[in-house]
Amino acid sequence: MGPAHDYIVLYNAPICQFSLFNPLTGRKVVLPFLDIAGPQLVWVGPDPIESGEPVVLSGNSADFKTGILALYQPVEKKWVVIEESCSFHLRDAYFNGMYYVNEDETGDTKVINTVTRKVVHVVPPPSEGENGCDGITGVTYLVQLGGDILRVVLHDNELIEVADCHFHIHRLDLRSGSGGNPRWVKISSIGDQILFLDEDNGFSLSCRNFSGFRGNSIYFIKWHSQDIYDPPLSFLCRYDIEEARAEPLTCPFAKGGTWIVPSLR
Structure with missing residues (x-):
């Protein structure tokens, strides 16, 4: 999965395991278990392990009824999971604690604060x-x-x-x-x-x-x-x-x- 700056993000589907892998140095960092359906990579900051920047994935709950946004926090070494009624999918963006996602039906862009877990803006296309x-x-x-x-x-x-x-x-x-x-x-x-x-x-x-x-x-x-x-x-x-x-x-x-x-x- 990519793009991922220094790393390729590997996904072992049968056991729901994600890893960061540098193909030049061979360095591999195994991330904690995460149960997420249809995972997509949203963002990986430059060297997240050293800088403390999160790894951000999107996908769906196991029953596909809600969208899931998952942020891996390298300092705490755990995932923070946010559920939303809208679908998270390909080509979304994350920056400085905010997640940006387009609504399929309306074309509106939702801006979600990943700390408060609130929608702070809805921007029309x-x-x-x-x-x-x-x-x-x-x-x-x-x-x-x-x-x-x-x-x-x-x-x-x-x-x-x-x-x-x-x-x-x-x-x-x-x-x-x-x-x-x-x-x-x-x-x-x-x-x-x-x-x-x-x-x-x-x-x-x-x-x-x-x-x-x-x-x-x-x-x-x-x-x-x-x-x-x-x-x-x-x-x-x-x-x-x-x-x-x-x-x-x-x-x-x-x-x-x-x-x-x-x-x-």
């Missing part, structure tokens, strides 16, 4: 005119970038070419809007930052720390089929936000994958 793209299916990611939460919509399907992929990006403004209500504000640049998206999740880095990467870009994995009956292949792609243009990159993999920030620690 951007207007349809800001979020549409010629009828192409949209996949929505919530991604933390430099202290902000972004709503990143990838307009794509398996039958269109890479060049036809397009993104709409909004930043969550908790301090403004009509009546002072939180709202999504459309943006056209992320500066020297880079977004990395896989099929399930996303995270950000600064190109100043990583030579060879281009800022104001989105690196993403696209699935493509020549025909509806053909098995899809995956392509590593880069989207230039300023030029609104996507291009495929050289990649040896054809079966998908995820991102990891390698570390020798």
Whole structure:
């Protein structure tokens, strides 16, 4: 499971066991037992074992009646479990004690305080005119970038070419809007930052720390089929936000994958 910064998150389904594994050093940290259905990785901070940052997973209760948000606290070495009536799923975000999740039916974004376990904001989606793209299916990611939460919509399907992929990006403004209500504000640049998206999740880095990467870009994995009956292949792609243009990159993999920030620690 990923992305996970220094680690890959391993899940042993028969015994409901999660582990953090560094594939370069071989370091493995086994986490406590957690009973969660359909687990998905939401967030792993840089070196959570040393920094004390939590590991955040989402999923469902055993009867699938409630959503479960689970935070592993490295200091206490235990899981904190929060149950909510909404469904937790792929492409949610966590930052600074707040969990951000999109409602499937309404498109609203709930902001949940993981300490008080209360919903502190319900933010409506951007207007349809800001979020549409010629009828192409949209996949929505919530991604933390430099202290902000972004709503990143990838307009794509398996039958269109890479060049036809397009993104709409909004930043969550908790301090403004009509009546002072939180709202999504459309943006056209992320500066020297880079977004990395896989099929399930996303995270950000600064190109100043990583030579060879281009800022104001989105690196993403696209699935493509020549025909509806053909098995899809995956392509590593880069989207230039300023030029609104996507291009495929050289990649040896054809079966998908995820991102990891390698570390020798």
